[in-house]
Amino acid sequence: MFQFLLHLKLGLMTLSLFVGGAQSFAQVSNNDEKYLGYIYQQKEYQLEDPKGDLLLLWTAHNVPKFIKSRLTGAAHDFMVRKHEAIKSLIEKYPEIPLPDYKSNFVLTDHEPRDLSDEPIAIEGRKAPFKIRNVVKMMKQVMVEEFHHNQIVPKEGTIHEWSPTTHRELKNQFKLFARMPKLLVALAQGVTSRFMISGKEDQLIQYILVQPEKSINLEMMFRMSYRINEGDVYLSLLTIENVLSRYWTLPQRDKRIYTSKLKDITNYNYQGDKFGAWYHLFGIMLYGYAEGAFESYLVGKFETWGSQILSRFKPERQENFINKRGGRIGHRLRRFVKKEQYLSFQINSDYTQEDFYMDLDEDFGKRIKKHLKKR
Numbered sequence: 162m163f164q165f166l167l168h169l170k171l172g173l174m175t176l177s178l179f180v181g182g183a184q185s186f187a188q189v190s191n192n193d194e195k196y197l198g199y200i201y202q203q204k205e206y207q208l209e210d211p212k213g214d215l216l217l218l219w220t221a222h223n224v225p226k227f228i229k230s231r232l233t234g235a236a237h238d239f240m241v242r243k244h245e246a247i248k249s250l251i252e253k254y255p256e257i258p259l260p261d262y263k264s265n266f267v268l269t270d271h272e273p274r275d276l277s278d279e280p281i282a283i284e285g286r287k288a289p290f291k292i293r294n295v296v297k298m299m300k301q302v303m304v305e306e307f308h309h310n311q312i313v314p315k316e317g318t319i320h321e322w323s324p325t326t327h328r329e330l331k332n333q334f335k336l337f338a339r340m341p342k343l344l345v346a347l348a349q350g351v352t353s354r355f356m357i358s359g360k361e362d363q364l365i366q367y368i369l370v371q372p373e374k375s376i377n378l379e380m381m382f383r384m385s386y387r388i389n390e391g392d393v394y395l396s397l398l399t400i401e402n403v404l405s406r407y408w409t410l411p412q413r414d415k416r417i418y419t420s421k422l423k424d425i426t427n428y429n430y431q432g433d434k435f436g437a438w439y440h441l442f443g444i445m446l447y448g449y450a451e452g453a454f455e456s457y458l459v460g461k462f463e464t465w466g467s468q469i470l471s472r473f474k475p476e477r478q479e480n481f482i483n484k485r486g487g488r489i490g491h492r493l494r495r496f497v498k499k500e501q502y503l504s505f506q507i508n509s510d511y512t513q514e515d516f517y518m519d520l521d522e523d524f525g526k527r528i529k530k531h532l533k534k535r
Contacts, residue, residue: 199247200257206359211323214342217355218330221337221345285427285522288481289437294517295378296492301511302383303393304502312387314497317394319343319450320356343450347443353402358395360388361402368403368418377423378441379512393497397446397490404439426478427522440482448487449494455487 198216250257306312322330322342330338337345346352353361367384368376381400389395407416419435426437447455496502510516 196246196250197254197257199243200250200254202257202354203357206357208318208320209323209325210355211326213355214323214326214330217342217345217349217351218334218337220349220351222334224349283429283527284477285429286477287427287519287522288485289426289478289520290378290485290518292485292488294511295489296496297508297511298379298517299382299489299493300496300502300505301507301509302379302386303391303496304505304507305512306383306386306391307502308507310387312391314502315390315392316494316497317392319394320346341451343447347401347447350405350408350439352398353406356398357402358389358399360385360395360399361406363388364399364403365418368421371421373420374423376421377514378425378517379514381422393493394446394449397442397449401439401442401446404435404442408435408439424520425518426482427520428478429528436479437482440479441486444483444486445490448490450490453488453491 196219198220201213201216203210203213303312303314307314320342322338327338343352343356346355364385367388371380382396385396385399386393389399403418414435416435422434422438424434424437425441426434496505
């Protein structure tokens, strides 16, 4: 029962990131420090970052205010004020943020797909991948790299709040400082600024030279795994950081590296490819760090929060990802921790895309049914 209550508390705290809450927050002081989190950028990989922890918690402090603005129709004004504050901070503290890579990552000649020939847009009812098979694929990658390139799988070290300042932060931030640091960063989509692996640029360079719509889950994981020399935690974090870097931009579907990715969801048209990849590796990373049940709760509450903000628009494919991705991460960590890669039976079929993906949903009957209702 005690364990259940802990899990319930985690879920409720997660929900507060998306819909706000009545918990006590830190008192806002009249200085720039509370806003610097919007432009903060780690320069290198570091597990202990007291300054970054404080700024991350300040940004979390403002999340419920943004959610409230969305629900009350004031989001535009809120974002205008935020962008003006960010612009002012960048001018005042030019040494803090890294250079913006927009010029290198936007498809200037990108044209959105013309869907005028599509009779109707339908989201699939089938889960886009098989949990057990995705796990086998990723295990296969690790074992192949172990035998062929002598890369030994490593658990890695999960980011946590700095022990030197955590007690002070818990007194200042009554709610968010009691949550896992990774959860606070993932919920805001800011791991790429507060938890860098230092290997992101290498992965980006690999992605950029690939053909369009060519990168699948196996290719992405394998390259990040090689770059991070077998550290599975950093391998997942690096992918998430690359994907989340510009997640708030309205033109995120025009990122060059997004065009290199294959679809990993069931639609009868090209869906939000960026969102699917971003959500999958985010919840997979959290499952790796905190376990299957904790990540399931987080995914469940994220789904509820997302549905509230979208006025309960159906998002089945994203929901499948939120519910399933954490279990993949959890099983990978167990695989590494128990050194099961030493006895894993290699099977080349495991890395075949049609083995772990399930993207062959037939939309024919549903399209005809919808057309008859018109």
